[in-house]
Amino acid sequence: MPSPTPPESPAVVLSRRQYDAALLDLDGVVTRTAQVHAAAWERLFNAFLAARAHARGEPFQPFTPEDYQRFVDGRPRLDGIRCFLESRGVSLPEGSPEDGPEAETVRGLGARKNGYFLEALQHNGVQVFPHAVGLLKRLRAAGFRTAVVSASRNCEAVVRAAGLTHLFDARVDGVEAGRLGLPGKPEPDTFLEAGRRLGVPPERAVVLEDAQAGVQAGRRGHFGLVIGVRRAGPVGALVRAGADVEVTDLSTVEVEEGAA
Template identity: 70%
Template sequence: MSSPDPVVVILSRGQLDAVLFDLDGVVTQTALVHAAAWKRLFDTYLWKQAADPVRDFRPFTQEDYRRYVDGRPRLEGIRCFLASRGLSLPEGSSADGPDAETVHGLGKRKNAWFLEELERRGVEVDPAAVELLERLRAAGLRTAVVTSSRNGAAVLRLGGLEHLFDARVDGVEAGKLGLAGKPAPDTFLEGARRLGAAPARTAVFEDAQAGVRAGHLGGFALVIGVRRSGEAGALLRAGAHVEVEELSAVRVEGVAPLRPEFHAAGATP
Protein backbone atom coordinates (compact mmCIF):
# COMPACT_ATOMS: atom_id res chain seq x y z
CA MET A 1 0.00 0.00 0.00
CA SER A 2 1.36 3.43 -0.84
CA SER A 3 0.35 7.05 -0.70
CA PRO A 4 1.32 8.52 -4.10
CA ASP A 5 -0.48 11.83 -3.67
CA PRO A 6 0.31 13.83 -0.49
CA VAL A 7 -2.99 15.73 -0.76
CA VAL A 8 -6.21 14.16 0.48
CA VAL A 9 -9.50 15.56 -0.85
CA ILE A 10 -12.46 15.11 1.48
CA LEU A 11 -15.71 15.52 -0.44
CA SER A 12 -18.23 17.62 1.43
CA ARG A 13 -21.28 16.08 -0.22
CA GLY A 14 -22.22 12.60 -1.28
CA GLN A 15 -19.43 10.62 0.34
CA LEU A 16 -18.90 11.59 3.99
CA ASP A 17 -21.14 12.78 6.82
CA ALA A 18 -18.68 12.97 9.70
CA VAL A 19 -15.01 13.06 10.68
CA LEU A 20 -13.39 11.69 13.85
CA PHE A 21 -10.13 13.09 15.21
CA ASP A 22 -7.72 11.67 17.71
CA LEU A 23 -6.57 14.46 20.02
CA ASP A 24 -2.96 14.07 21.19
CA GLY A 25 -0.61 14.31 18.23
CA VAL A 26 -3.32 15.17 15.71
CA VAL A 27 -5.15 18.29 16.93
CA THR A 28 -2.69 19.16 19.69
CA GLN A 29 0.98 18.48 20.32
CA THR A 30 0.22 17.05 23.77
CA ALA A 31 1.51 13.68 22.52
CA LEU A 32 4.95 15.13 23.28
CA VAL A 33 3.85 15.85 26.84
CA HIS A 34 2.45 12.32 27.20
CA ALA A 35 5.66 10.83 25.81
CA ALA A 36 7.78 12.81 28.29
CA ALA A 37 5.63 11.65 31.22
CA TRP A 38 5.76 8.01 30.06
CA LYS A 39 9.54 8.15 29.71
CA ARG A 40 9.95 9.60 33.18
CA LEU A 41 7.65 6.92 34.60
CA PHE A 42 9.23 3.91 32.93
CA ASP A 43 12.86 5.01 33.16
CA THR A 44 12.45 5.52 36.91
CA TYR A 45 10.75 2.14 37.30
CA LEU A 46 13.22 0.25 35.09
CA TRP A 47 16.21 1.74 36.90
CA LYS A 48 14.85 0.40 40.19
CA GLN A 49 14.26 -3.06 38.69
CA ALA A 50 17.76 -3.48 37.21
CA ALA A 51 20.04 -5.72 39.27
CA ASP A 52 22.97 -3.61 38.08
CA PRO A 53 21.57 -0.26 36.84
CA VAL A 54 24.83 0.74 35.14
CA ARG A 55 25.02 -2.49 33.12
CA ASP A 56 21.41 -3.70 32.82
CA PHE A 57 19.36 -0.52 32.55
CA ARG A 58 17.65 -0.17 29.14
CA PRO A 59 15.72 3.10 28.91
CA PHE A 60 12.23 3.57 27.54
CA THR A 61 12.56 4.61 23.88
CA GLN A 62 10.48 6.41 21.28
CA GLU A 63 9.94 3.07 19.55
CA ASP A 64 8.65 1.63 22.84
CA TYR A 65 6.23 4.55 23.06
CA ARG A 66 4.93 4.06 19.52
CA ARG A 67 4.68 0.27 19.75
CA TYR A 68 3.30 -0.34 23.23
CA VAL A 69 1.78 2.87 24.60
CA ASP A 70 0.75 5.44 21.99
CA GLY A 71 -3.00 5.48 21.40
CA ARG A 72 -3.81 2.84 24.01
CA PRO A 73 -5.69 3.38 27.27
CA ARG A 74 -3.29 4.26 30.06
CA LEU A 75 -3.44 1.00 32.01
CA GLU A 76 -3.25 -1.13 28.89
CA GLY A 77 -0.14 0.79 27.83
CA ILE A 78 1.50 -0.03 31.15
CA ARG A 79 0.65 -3.72 30.85
CA CYS A 80 1.86 -3.93 27.24
CA PHE A 81 5.18 -2.22 27.85
CA LEU A 82 6.01 -4.14 31.02
CA ALA A 83 5.21 -7.41 29.24
CA SER A 84 7.61 -6.44 26.44
CA ARG A 85 10.39 -6.32 29.06
CA GLY A 86 9.31 -9.55 30.76
CA LEU A 87 7.91 -7.64 33.74
CA SER A 88 4.52 -7.54 35.41
CA LEU A 89 2.84 -5.87 38.36
CA PRO A 90 -0.22 -6.61 40.48
CA GLU A 91 -3.26 -4.95 38.95
CA GLY A 92 -4.27 -3.11 42.10
CA SER A 93 -7.40 -0.97 42.02
CA SER A 94 -8.59 2.53 41.22
CA ALA A 95 -8.19 3.34 44.92
CA ASP A 96 -4.39 2.98 44.67
CA GLY A 97 -2.34 6.13 45.07
CA PRO A 98 0.54 7.18 42.80
CA ASP A 99 3.11 5.55 45.11
CA ALA A 100 1.59 2.07 44.86
CA GLU A 101 3.67 -0.51 42.97
CA THR A 102 0.66 -1.68 40.94
CA VAL A 103 -0.62 -1.10 37.41
CA HIS A 104 -3.14 1.40 38.78
CA GLY A 105 -0.46 3.05 40.92
CA LEU A 106 1.85 3.57 37.94
CA GLY A 107 -1.11 4.92 36.00
CA LYS A 108 -1.81 7.49 38.72
CA ARG A 109 1.88 8.43 38.82
CA LYS A 110 2.07 8.90 35.06
CA ASN A 111 -1.05 11.08 35.06
CA ALA A 112 0.28 13.29 37.85
CA TRP A 113 3.51 13.83 35.90
CA PHE A 114 1.53 14.49 32.70
CA LEU A 115 -0.57 17.17 34.39
CA GLU A 116 2.57 18.68 35.93
CA GLU A 117 4.22 18.82 32.51
CA LEU A 118 1.03 20.17 30.89
CA GLU A 119 0.90 22.96 33.46
CA ARG A 120 4.50 23.85 32.64
CA ARG A 121 4.19 23.66 28.82
CA GLY A 122 0.53 24.50 28.22
CA VAL A 123 -1.50 23.04 25.34
CA GLU A 124 0.08 23.58 21.94
CA VAL A 125 -2.57 23.47 19.22
CA ASP A 126 -1.82 22.68 15.57
CA PRO A 127 -3.11 25.69 13.57
CA ALA A 128 -3.58 23.48 10.49
CA ALA A 129 -5.85 21.20 12.52
CA VAL A 130 -8.00 24.13 13.61
CA GLU A 131 -8.30 25.38 10.04
CA LEU A 132 -9.18 21.91 8.79
CA LEU A 133 -11.84 21.50 11.45
CA GLU A 134 -13.34 24.88 10.58
CA ARG A 135 -13.44 23.96 6.89
CA LEU A 136 -15.02 20.58 7.57
CA ARG A 137 -17.72 22.15 9.70
CA ALA A 138 -18.32 24.88 7.11
CA ALA A 139 -18.85 22.05 4.59
CA GLY A 140 -21.59 20.62 6.81
CA LEU A 141 -19.63 17.66 8.19
CA ARG A 142 -20.06 16.73 11.84
CA THR A 143 -16.92 16.30 13.95
CA ALA A 144 -15.96 14.41 17.10
CA VAL A 145 -12.79 13.89 19.10
CA VAL A 146 -12.01 10.29 20.07
CA THR A 147 -9.09 9.90 22.45
CA SER A 148 -7.87 7.29 24.91
CA SER A 149 -6.78 10.07 27.27
CA ARG A 150 -8.76 10.57 30.45
CA ASN A 151 -7.70 14.22 30.29
CA GLY A 152 -9.47 14.89 27.00
CA ALA A 153 -11.97 17.41 28.37
CA ALA A 154 -9.25 19.40 30.15
CA VAL A 155 -7.00 19.50 27.05
CA LEU A 156 -9.89 20.69 24.86
CA ARG A 157 -10.80 23.38 27.37
CA LEU A 158 -7.22 24.60 27.88
CA GLY A 159 -6.63 24.60 24.12
CA GLY A 160 -9.86 26.54 23.41
CA LEU A 161 -11.07 23.74 21.12
CA GLU A 162 -14.44 22.72 22.57
CA HIS A 163 -16.48 24.62 19.97
CA LEU A 164 -14.92 22.63 17.11
CA PHE A 165 -16.45 19.29 18.09
CA ASP A 166 -20.02 18.04 18.23
CA ALA A 167 -19.12 15.09 20.46
CA ARG A 168 -16.30 13.74 22.62
CA VAL A 169 -15.40 10.16 23.46
CA ASP A 170 -12.42 10.03 25.82
CA GLY A 171 -11.01 7.62 28.37
CA VAL A 172 -13.53 8.71 30.99
CA GLU A 173 -16.49 8.16 28.67
CA ALA A 174 -15.08 4.83 27.47
CA GLY A 175 -14.73 3.68 31.08
CA LYS A 176 -18.34 4.59 31.88
CA LEU A 177 -19.59 2.63 28.87
CA GLY A 178 -17.20 -0.31 29.26
CA LEU A 179 -15.73 0.24 25.79
CA ALA A 180 -12.54 -1.55 24.80
CA GLY A 181 -9.68 0.83 24.02
CA LYS A 182 -7.74 1.17 20.78
CA PRO A 183 -6.73 -0.88 18.81
CA ALA A 184 -10.30 -2.17 19.26
CA PRO A 185 -12.66 0.02 17.17
CA ASP A 186 -15.21 0.53 19.96
CA THR A 187 -14.46 4.16 20.81
CA PHE A 188 -14.44 5.25 17.16
CA LEU A 189 -17.71 3.41 16.57
CA GLU A 190 -19.19 5.21 19.58
CA GLY A 191 -17.97 8.54 18.21
CA ALA A 192 -19.69 7.88 14.88
CA ARG A 193 -22.84 6.77 16.70
CA ARG A 194 -22.96 10.02 18.67
CA LEU A 195 -22.74 11.95 15.42
CA GLY A 196 -25.49 9.85 13.84
CA ALA A 197 -23.12 8.70 11.10
CA ALA A 198 -22.37 5.25 9.69
CA PRO A 199 -18.71 4.18 9.72
CA ALA A 200 -18.91 3.75 5.94
CA ARG A 201 -19.61 7.51 5.70
CA THR A 202 -17.09 8.63 8.33
CA ALA A 203 -13.37 9.49 8.13
CA VAL A 204 -10.79 9.04 10.89
CA PHE A 205 -7.60 11.02 11.61
CA GLU A 206 -5.02 9.19 13.76
CA ASP A 207 -1.30 9.46 14.53
CA ALA A 208 -0.89 6.22 16.49
CA GLN A 209 -0.59 2.74 15.01
CA ALA A 210 -3.09 1.41 17.56
CA GLY A 211 -5.59 4.08 16.54
CA VAL A 212 -5.07 3.46 12.84
CA ARG A 213 -5.73 -0.24 13.39
CA ALA A 214 -8.91 0.68 15.27
CA GLY A 215 -10.12 2.77 12.32
CA HIS A 216 -9.29 -0.05 9.92
CA LEU A 217 -11.07 -2.67 12.03
CA GLY A 218 -14.11 -0.40 12.37
CA GLY A 219 -14.64 -0.34 8.61
CA PHE A 220 -14.40 3.45 8.33
CA ALA A 221 -14.58 5.01 4.87
CA LEU A 222 -11.23 6.79 5.12
CA VAL A 223 -8.46 6.35 7.70
CA ILE A 224 -5.84 9.08 7.46
CA GLY A 225 -2.59 8.43 9.29
CA VAL A 226 -0.90 11.60 10.55
CA ARG A 227 2.82 10.82 10.81
CA ARG A 228 4.36 13.26 13.28
CA SER A 229 7.39 11.02 13.85
CA GLY A 230 8.61 7.52 13.18
CA GLU A 231 9.13 5.51 10.02
CA ALA A 232 7.43 6.56 6.80
CA GLY A 233 4.80 4.03 5.78
CA ALA A 234 4.30 2.55 9.27
CA LEU A 235 0.77 3.94 9.50
CA LEU A 236 -0.03 2.63 6.04
CA ARG A 237 1.07 -0.83 7.12
CA ALA A 238 -1.13 -0.50 10.20
CA GLY A 239 -4.15 0.02 7.96
CA ALA A 240 -4.33 3.70 7.00
CA HIS A 241 -5.60 4.46 3.51
CA VAL A 242 -3.23 7.41 3.26
CA GLU A 243 -0.43 8.91 5.34
CA VAL A 244 0.35 12.63 5.64
CA GLU A 245 2.93 14.50 7.67
CA GLU A 246 0.93 17.71 8.08
CA LEU A 247 -2.80 18.43 8.13
CA SER A 248 -2.17 21.34 5.77
CA ALA A 249 -1.93 18.61 3.11
CA VAL A 250 -5.65 17.90 3.52
CA ARG A 251 -8.23 19.74 1.41
CA VAL A 252 -11.99 19.98 1.72
CA GLU A 253 -13.86 20.23 -1.57
CA GLY A 254 -16.43 22.90 -2.21
CA VAL A 255 -15.47 25.35 0.55
CA ALA A 256 -13.92 28.76 -0.07
CA PRO A 257 -10.51 29.36 1.59
CA LEU A 258 -10.77 30.64 5.15
CA ARG A 259 -7.67 32.77 4.83
CA PRO A 260 -6.94 35.25 2.04
CA GLU A 261 -3.92 34.43 -0.08
CA PHE A 262 -1.41 37.20 -0.63
CA HIS A 263 0.77 37.61 -3.69
CA ALA A 264 3.55 39.29 -1.72
CA ALA A 265 4.66 39.35 1.86
CA GLY A 266 2.99 42.14 3.76
CA ALA A 267 0.31 42.72 1.15
CA THR A 268 -3.12 43.71 2.35
CA PRO A 269 -6.30 42.06 1.09
Protein backbone atom coordinates in the same frame (compact mmCIF):
# COMPACT_ATOMS: atom_id res chain seq x y z
CA MET B 1 14.54 27.82 -19.37
CA PRO B 2 12.56 24.91 -17.85
CA SER B 3 9.02 25.62 -16.72
CA PRO B 4 8.51 25.73 -12.95
CA THR B 5 7.47 22.52 -11.26
CA PRO B 6 3.73 22.60 -10.58
CA PRO B 7 2.73 22.49 -6.93
CA GLU B 8 1.90 19.09 -5.51
CA SER B 9 -1.79 18.24 -5.52
CA PRO B 10 -3.48 17.77 -2.15
CA ALA B 11 -2.93 14.35 -0.61
CA VAL B 12 -6.62 14.02 0.22
CA VAL B 13 -9.86 15.71 -0.82
CA LEU B 14 -12.82 15.28 1.53
CA SER B 15 -16.24 15.74 0.00
CA ARG B 16 -19.73 15.64 1.44
CA ARG B 17 -20.67 13.48 -1.52
CA GLN B 18 -18.66 10.67 0.12
CA TYR B 19 -18.50 11.50 3.83
CA ASP B 20 -20.59 13.15 6.53
CA ALA B 21 -18.27 13.19 9.55
CA ALA B 22 -14.65 13.39 10.66
CA LEU B 23 -13.42 11.63 13.80
CA LEU B 24 -10.12 13.02 15.07
CA ASP B 25 -7.71 11.80 17.69
CA LEU B 26 -6.57 14.59 20.01
CA ASP B 27 -2.97 14.11 21.11
CA GLY B 28 -0.67 14.43 18.10
CA VAL B 29 -3.43 15.23 15.60
CA VAL B 30 -5.05 18.39 17.00
CA THR B 31 -2.90 19.26 20.00
CA ARG B 32 0.84 18.95 20.56
CA THR B 33 0.28 17.04 23.79
CA ALA B 34 1.53 13.76 22.29
CA GLN B 35 5.09 14.92 23.04
CA VAL B 36 4.06 15.75 26.61
CA HIS B 37 2.56 12.26 27.00
CA ALA B 38 5.67 10.63 25.52
CA ALA B 39 7.95 12.51 27.93
CA ALA B 40 5.75 11.52 30.89
CA TRP B 41 5.86 7.87 29.86
CA GLU B 42 9.65 8.00 29.44
CA ARG B 43 10.06 9.58 32.87
CA LEU B 44 7.78 6.96 34.46
CA PHE B 45 9.23 3.83 32.91
CA ASN B 46 12.90 4.81 33.03
CA ALA B 47 12.68 5.53 36.77
CA PHE B 48 10.76 2.28 37.32
CA LEU B 49 13.14 0.19 35.20
CA ALA B 50 16.27 1.76 36.73
CA ALA B 51 15.08 1.08 40.28
CA ARG B 52 14.12 -2.49 39.36
CA ALA B 53 17.46 -3.16 37.65
CA HIS B 54 19.39 -1.77 40.63
CA ALA B 55 17.41 -3.89 43.11
CA ARG B 56 18.03 -7.04 41.07
CA GLY B 57 21.64 -6.31 40.12
CA GLU B 58 20.70 -6.38 36.44
CA PRO B 59 21.67 -4.04 33.59
CA PHE B 60 19.33 -1.13 33.00
CA GLN B 61 17.51 -1.25 29.66
CA PRO B 62 15.77 2.10 29.11
CA PHE B 63 12.34 2.75 27.70
CA THR B 64 12.81 3.69 24.03
CA PRO B 65 10.82 5.66 21.43
CA GLU B 66 10.18 2.32 19.73
CA ASP B 67 8.66 1.00 22.98
CA TYR B 68 6.39 4.03 23.08
CA GLN B 69 5.20 3.51 19.50
CA ARG B 70 4.66 -0.25 19.84
CA PHE B 71 3.18 -0.63 23.30
CA VAL B 72 1.85 2.69 24.58
CA ASP B 73 0.96 5.29 21.96
CA GLY B 74 -2.79 5.60 21.38
CA ARG B 75 -3.80 3.03 23.97
CA PRO B 76 -5.69 3.66 27.21
CA ARG B 77 -3.25 4.42 30.01
CA LEU B 78 -3.55 1.13 31.91
CA ASP B 79 -3.49 -0.92 28.70
CA GLY B 80 -0.25 0.78 27.73
CA ILE B 81 1.31 -0.06 31.09
CA ARG B 82 0.21 -3.70 30.85
CA CYS B 83 1.49 -4.05 27.26
CA PHE B 84 4.88 -2.53 27.98
CA LEU B 85 5.45 -4.45 31.21
CA GLU B 86 4.52 -7.69 29.46
CA SER B 87 7.07 -6.91 26.73
CA ARG B 88 9.77 -6.76 29.42
CA GLY B 89 8.53 -9.86 31.26
CA VAL B 90 7.48 -7.77 34.28
CA SER B 91 4.41 -8.70 36.32
CA LEU B 92 2.81 -6.27 38.75
CA PRO B 93 -0.40 -6.49 40.77
CA GLU B 94 -3.30 -4.69 39.13
CA GLY B 95 -4.06 -2.69 42.28
CA SER B 96 -7.25 -0.73 42.88
CA PRO B 97 -8.64 2.60 41.63
CA GLU B 98 -7.70 4.10 45.00
CA ASP B 99 -3.97 3.41 44.49
CA GLY B 100 -1.86 6.55 44.64
CA PRO B 101 1.27 7.27 42.57
CA GLU B 102 3.51 5.66 45.20
CA ALA B 103 1.91 2.21 44.76
CA GLU B 104 3.94 -0.40 42.85
CA THR B 105 0.88 -1.60 40.94
CA VAL B 106 -0.44 -1.11 37.42
CA ARG B 107 -2.89 1.47 38.70
CA GLY B 108 -0.22 3.10 40.82
CA LEU B 109 2.03 3.53 37.79
CA GLY B 110 -0.97 4.96 35.93
CA ALA B 111 -1.53 7.55 38.64
CA ARG B 112 2.18 8.40 38.61
CA LYS B 113 2.24 8.89 34.85
CA ASN B 114 -0.85 11.08 34.96
CA GLY B 115 0.76 13.25 37.62
CA TYR B 116 3.81 13.76 35.41
CA PHE B 117 1.57 14.68 32.46
CA LEU B 118 -0.54 17.17 34.42
CA GLU B 119 2.60 18.73 35.92
CA ALA B 120 4.04 19.33 32.44
CA LEU B 121 0.70 20.59 31.15
CA GLN B 122 0.46 23.10 34.00
CA HIS B 123 3.95 24.41 33.28
CA ASN B 124 3.74 24.50 29.49
CA GLY B 125 0.05 24.91 28.66
CA VAL B 126 -1.66 23.40 25.61
CA GLN B 127 -0.31 24.01 22.13
CA VAL B 128 -2.34 23.19 19.02
CA PHE B 129 -1.44 22.36 15.43
CA PRO B 130 -2.78 25.41 13.55
CA HIS B 131 -3.45 23.41 10.37
CA ALA B 132 -5.55 20.95 12.36
CA VAL B 133 -7.67 23.77 13.72
CA GLY B 134 -7.96 25.19 10.22
CA LEU B 135 -9.09 21.80 8.91
CA LEU B 136 -11.73 21.52 11.62
CA LYS B 137 -13.11 24.93 10.72
CA ARG B 138 -13.21 24.06 7.00
CA LEU B 139 -14.90 20.73 7.71
CA ARG B 140 -17.62 22.34 9.79
CA ALA B 141 -18.15 25.13 7.25
CA ALA B 142 -18.72 22.43 4.62
CA GLY B 143 -21.33 20.70 6.79
CA PHE B 144 -19.26 17.87 8.25
CA ARG B 145 -20.01 16.74 11.79
CA THR B 146 -16.90 16.34 13.95
CA ALA B 147 -15.91 14.34 17.01
CA VAL B 148 -12.78 13.97 19.11
CA VAL B 149 -11.91 10.37 19.98
CA SER B 150 -9.10 9.99 22.50
CA ALA B 151 -7.83 7.37 24.91
CA SER B 152 -6.91 10.17 27.32
CA ARG B 153 -8.92 10.68 30.49
CA ASN B 154 -7.72 14.30 30.36
CA CYS B 155 -9.27 14.91 26.95
CA GLU B 156 -12.06 17.24 28.07
CA ALA B 157 -9.68 19.40 30.12
CA VAL B 158 -7.18 19.63 27.24
CA VAL B 159 -9.88 20.52 24.68
CA ARG B 160 -11.25 23.19 26.99
CA ALA B 161 -7.80 24.61 27.78
CA ALA B 162 -7.02 24.80 24.07
CA GLY B 163 -10.30 26.63 23.38
CA LEU B 164 -11.53 23.97 20.94
CA THR B 165 -14.80 22.87 22.52
CA HIS B 166 -16.92 24.63 19.88
CA LEU B 167 -15.24 22.68 17.07
CA PHE B 168 -16.55 19.26 18.15
CA ASP B 169 -20.09 17.89 18.14
CA ALA B 170 -19.16 14.87 20.26
CA ARG B 171 -16.39 13.58 22.51
CA VAL B 172 -15.54 9.96 23.28
CA ASP B 173 -12.51 9.77 25.58
CA GLY B 174 -11.02 7.59 28.27
CA VAL B 175 -13.62 8.69 30.79
CA GLU B 176 -16.53 7.87 28.48
CA ALA B 177 -14.94 4.57 27.42
CA GLY B 178 -14.59 3.57 31.06
CA ARG B 179 -18.17 4.57 31.85
CA LEU B 180 -19.53 2.56 28.90
CA GLY B 181 -17.13 -0.37 29.26
CA LEU B 182 -15.67 0.16 25.77
CA PRO B 183 -12.30 -1.40 24.92
CA GLY B 184 -9.71 1.10 23.79
CA LYS B 185 -7.76 1.37 20.57
CA PRO B 186 -6.71 -0.69 18.59
CA GLU B 187 -10.29 -1.95 18.98
CA PRO B 188 -12.70 0.28 17.02
CA ASP B 189 -15.36 0.67 19.72
CA THR B 190 -14.62 4.29 20.70
CA PHE B 191 -14.69 5.43 17.07
CA LEU B 192 -17.89 3.48 16.47
CA GLU B 193 -19.46 5.13 19.53
CA ALA B 194 -18.47 8.57 18.21
CA GLY B 195 -20.09 7.79 14.87
CA ARG B 196 -23.23 6.62 16.66
CA ARG B 197 -23.42 9.88 18.61
CA LEU B 198 -23.12 11.83 15.39
CA GLY B 199 -25.71 9.65 13.65
CA VAL B 200 -23.21 8.66 10.94
CA PRO B 201 -22.43 5.08 9.82
CA PRO B 202 -18.73 4.06 9.63
CA GLU B 203 -18.59 4.07 5.82
CA ARG B 204 -19.59 7.74 5.81
CA ALA B 205 -16.96 8.82 8.35
CA VAL B 206 -13.28 9.73 8.09
CA VAL B 207 -10.77 8.84 10.84
CA LEU B 208 -7.65 10.95 11.43
CA GLU B 209 -5.01 9.34 13.66
CA ASP B 210 -1.31 9.67 14.43
CA ALA B 211 -0.90 6.43 16.40
CA GLN B 212 -0.60 2.94 14.96
CA ALA B 213 -3.17 1.66 17.46
CA GLY B 214 -5.62 4.35 16.36
CA VAL B 215 -5.07 3.64 12.67
CA GLN B 216 -5.69 -0.05 13.37
CA ALA B 217 -8.92 0.88 15.15
CA GLY B 218 -10.08 2.87 12.14
CA ARG B 219 -9.33 -0.02 9.81
CA ARG B 220 -11.05 -2.58 12.04
CA GLY B 221 -14.13 -0.36 12.24
CA HIS B 222 -14.45 -0.32 8.42
CA PHE B 223 -14.53 3.46 8.25
CA GLY B 224 -14.81 5.14 4.88
CA LEU B 225 -11.32 6.64 4.99
CA VAL B 226 -8.45 6.36 7.50
CA ILE B 227 -5.89 9.18 7.33
CA GLY B 228 -2.60 8.58 9.13
CA VAL B 229 -1.07 11.82 10.42
CA ARG B 230 2.66 11.18 10.68
CA ARG B 231 4.18 13.55 13.22
CA ALA B 232 7.13 11.24 13.90
CA GLY B 233 8.35 7.76 13.07
CA PRO B 234 9.31 6.11 9.78
CA VAL B 235 7.63 6.97 6.49
CA GLY B 236 4.85 4.53 5.64
CA ALA B 237 4.46 3.05 9.11
CA LEU B 238 0.88 4.27 9.43
CA VAL B 239 -0.04 2.92 6.00
CA ARG B 240 1.42 -0.44 6.99
CA ALA B 241 -0.72 -0.26 10.15
CA GLY B 242 -3.86 0.21 8.06
CA ALA B 243 -4.18 3.85 6.98
CA ASP B 244 -5.45 4.52 3.47
CA VAL B 245 -3.12 7.49 3.16
CA GLU B 246 -0.40 9.10 5.26
CA VAL B 247 0.13 12.86 5.51
CA THR B 248 2.58 14.95 7.48
CA ASP B 249 0.66 18.22 7.37
CA LEU B 250 -3.10 18.63 7.61
CA SER B 251 -2.93 21.65 5.32
CA THR B 252 -2.67 19.08 2.51
CA VAL B 253 -6.14 17.74 3.36
CA GLU B 254 -8.59 19.69 1.20
CA VAL B 255 -12.29 20.05 1.92
CA GLU B 256 -14.54 20.32 -1.08
CA GLU B 257 -17.21 22.94 -0.61
CA GLY B 258 -20.83 22.31 -1.38
CA ALA B 259 -23.65 20.18 -0.01
CA ALA B 260 -23.80 16.41 -0.16
